[in-house]
Amino acid sequence: MLKExxxxxxxxxxxxxxxxxxxxxxERYRGLPAISAANCRDGCRECEKACPTEAITFAGGGxxxxxxxxxLFCSACEDACPTGAIRFTRDxxxxxxxxxxxxxxxxxxxELARALEExxxxxxxxxLKLRQVSAGGCNGCEAEVSVLNTVVFDLGxxxxxxxxxxxxxxxxxxxxxxTKNMRLxxxxxxxxxxxxxxxxxxxACAISGGPYAGHQEACGGAESVVPxxxxxxxxxxxxxxxxxxxxxxxxxxxxxxxx
Amino acid sequence: MMANExxxxxxxEPVALLKIPVLAISEWREAVLQEVRAGARICALFAxxxxxxxxxxxxxxxxxxxLKSRLYAVLGHDREAALAVCATDVEKAYPSLSQVIPQAHxxxxxxxxxxxxxxxxxxxLKPIRAPLSDAPFxxxxxxxxxxxxxxxxxxxxxxxxxxxxQCHGEQVFHLEIALGYxxxxxxxxxxxxxxxxxxxxxxxxxxxxxxxHALAYVQAMEPLVGIEPPRRAAAIRGIALELExxxxxxxxxGALAADVGYLPTASFCGGLRGxxxxxxxxxxxxxxxxxxxxxxGVCFDLPxxxxxxxxxxxxxxxxxxxxxxxxxxxxxxxxxRFEHVGVVSAETCTDLGLVGPVARxxxxxxxxxxxxxxxxxxxxKVAVATHAGGDVFSRARVRWLEIQxxxxxxxxxxxxxxxxxxxGPILHEAFRAGRAAPVLAPDRLVVSLVEGWRGEICHVxxxxxxxxxxxxxxxxxSFHNWSxxxxxxxxxxxxxxxxxxxxxxxxxxxxDL
Numbered sequence: 218m219l220k221e222x223x224x225x226x227x228x229x230x231x232x233x234x235x236x237x238x239x240x241x242x243x244e245r246y247r248g249l250p251a252i253s254a255a256n257c258r259d260g261c262r263e264c265e266k267a268c269p270t271e272a273i274t275f276a277g278g279g280x281x282x283x284x285x286x287x288x289l290f291c292s293a294c295e296d297a298c299p300t301g302a303i304r305f306t307r308d309x310x311x312x313x314x315x316x317x318x319x320x321x322x323x324x325x326x327x328e329l330a331r332a333l334e335e336x337x338x339x340x341x342x343x344x345l346k347l348r349q350v351s352a353g354g355c356n357g358c359e360a361e362v363s364v365l366n367t368v369v370f371d372l373g374x375x376x377x378x379x380x381x382x383x384x385x386x387x388x389x390x391x392x393x394x395x396t397k398n399m400r401l402x403x404x405x406x407x408x409x410x411x412x413x414x415x416x417x418x419x420x421a422c423a424i425s426g427g428p429y430a431g432h433q434e435a436c437g438g439a440e441s442v443v444p445x446x447x448x449x450x451x452x453x454x455x456x457x458x459x460x461x462x463x464x465x466x467x468x469x470x471x472x473x474x475x476x
Numbered sequence: 477m478m479a480n481e482x483x484x485x486x487x488x489e490p491v492a493l494l495k496i497p498v499l500a501i502s503e504w505r506e507a508v509l510q511e512v513r514a515g516a517r518i519c520a521l522f523a524x525x526x527x528x529x530x531x532x533x534x535x536x537x538x539x540x541x542x543l544k545s546r547l548y549a550v551l552g553h554d555r556e557a558a559l560a561v562c563a564t565d566v567e568k569a570y571p572s573l574s575q576v577i578p579q580a581h582x583x584x585x586x587x588x589x590x591x592x593x594x595x596x597x598x599x600x601l602k603p604i605r606a607p608l609s610d611a612p613f614x615x616x617x618x619x620x621x622x623x624x625x626x627x628x629x630x631x632x633x634x635x636x637x638x639x640x641x642q643c644h645g646e647q648v649f650h651l652e653i654a655l656g657y658x659x660x661x662x663x664x665x666x667x668x669x670x671x672x673x674x675x676x677x678x679x680x681x682x683x684x685x686x687x688x689h690a691l692a693y694v695q696a697m698e699p700l701v702g703i704e705p706p707r708r709a710a711a712i713r714g715i716a717l718e719l720e721x722x723x724x725x726x727x728x729x730g731a732l733a734a735d736v737g738y739l740p741t742a743s744f745c746g747g748l749r750g751x752x753x754x755x756x757x758x759x760x761x762x763x764x765x766x767x768x769x770x771x772x773g774v775c776f777d778l779p780x781x782x783x784x785x786x787x788x789x790x791x792x793x794x795x796x797x798x799x800x801x802x803x804x805x806x807x808x809x810x811x812x813r814f815e816h817v818g819v820v821s822a823e824t825c826t827d828l829g830l831v832g833p834v835a836r837x838x839x840x841x842x843x844x845x846x847x848x849x850x851x852x853x854x855x856x857k858v859a860v861a862t863h864a865g866g867d868v869f870s871r872a873r874v875r876w877l878e879i880q881x882x883x884x885x886x887x888x889x890x891x892x893x894x895x896x897x898x899x900g901p902i903l904h905e906a907f908r909a910g911r912a913a914p915v916l917a918p919d920r921l922v923v924s925l926v927e928g929w930r931g932e933i934c935h936v937x938x939x940x941x942x943x944x945x946x947x948x949x950x951x952x953x954s955f956h957n958w959s960x961x962x963x964x965x966x967x968x969x970x971x972x973x974x975x976x977x978x979x980x981x982x983x984x985x986x987x988d989l
Binding site for chain 2: 220221224225227228231243244245246247267268269270289290291292293296348349350351352353354355356357358359360361362363364366367368369379381382383393394396397398399401402406422427428429432433434435452453455
């Protein structure tokens, strides 16, 4: 026992002070992309051609759109753009309640997730149990969700916990493009969660199919099977992005609009 | 034809398709058998379906009729750094290899499923990626036998798979694993490439092995263009591959501790795993190493002062890991749960062709970094760690030994970079932005091996006459090792399954593709 206590002393305090303080992110972290149409050279479309997941659409006249739900954050568009019209910032906040809100444009602002409705918040605000379902996920999103349980992020301090059965859960957290072979299992798991319930889609795959969009073996994301209430973009999302999204859903982060 | 007449190639060494002998089926079987008897392992065994084969719209699988598929066998001679390759043409059926070579069994099931070619006499011909099919499970009969079915949705935050146990009380007589829930059609989508998504498929083949699989891919591509990556890029790739191994091995030690209810090591390692991921993120912005590798080199150089800062971070993290691991080794309550549980014998290991830390924990001294060195491992020699027990303890111990070696390798690469031994560009000029994508040599086959943290990653790339990808076969280490887990459970208590499973920690999506 003494050995364990001594080790505990050596290992030190590891929990990050988020959300009380802003998180420390790596210098080269690729967060929320920013579009400045003023810089866009009309008609070159190099960004569109470079994107592996057709996340970028260009309707001419500076109307450049980037669908965060499809984005793999590979920044191939930024690399391809000769004039700096697309730039990946280090902003980790990008979780939304609506799919449509993930469509970034020049004039459009990203409306970050608002809190659950009052009635739902009364039930879930201080105790939220989630069941995770991987439906074709590559274990990237799964691993980055799993670390929320470690001492570093310590999800438990917010009353959020992953549970072993859908019957014990208030909602599902889905990763992966939903393969044909997982569609039935996902549907059954959803049906087993007692109402009121909600669904969180984590990662480009679960939102849009990601790199597997258009594959006949996959269904193009969670919405093809169940309604989704929270969209967490990324490939995979950084754990603080996911944590930020969950806290917003629980009304712990205030309403923010990013310009 | 005698075995010594087979085409032998090295790791990441392309060969013209014309030079690969296409044998009659009986000769091919004999050749494969001779190689295996001479100590070779099956690294890959797969079919190249005939071109323009009709595809059944119902399931997307090819239907062949009288067309011929070409079977390729890639046999690894670990002590000679040589890969023997031979081919044969088959129509609807051929006499199965699995009857005489057990390690062929999973490959032949895959061939039957994807190409409709039947390996006759296969002891258990059942699809490996069709979990919704009504193919029966193996059943044990008897009064007090009961069956336990688990999955595809599991209790933890993990991928889906189905486990079917035949039990007598607590004792497991037989475990059968049904996979395929994660099948996303990656190999099909790779045909005709490389394209915009190719690298992303590689990085998400098994997302916890982004560096390993991406490295196997770039290592297959580069010789087909006829270039070598700059030495500096090779060193950075080595650092990234070892960081990936560190993160996962440390995470596994923590998870093993958690599965036996020893929480100090579990919680320490859970946090420490992130230290290694964060080092990778300092190089390329992504904790999993996304966007670091590309054909021709790497996209990111090490940050300034990396030699000093990385070495300091690494040493701090490793000191904490070792403290956490020492706790594990010193607790009899932990050792009592680790030792003699989930034993795989060296014989079973060799018969099934198991790879990676799982094989090394059976005393089998195979490691691609030492046996088929490529890239930076031609210069940075690796001391291969083994342990003879074949049990959960050995698998944990081998991971810990490999953590030490990876730490040593990274430190030596960092100091090499700091001393200016690998100054220069990080990307070969053939792959610089703004240049037209280089064309791959046509009608070639290349085998690319990388020792990922789970073991041997094998990619086989075949180009067509236009230099496009005609077939891209991916063999994740888990493809070999899932049947090892089935064997490890024989005569164990079913309550030890989570612990045994964690000691293998295999990839579902890497298998399902």
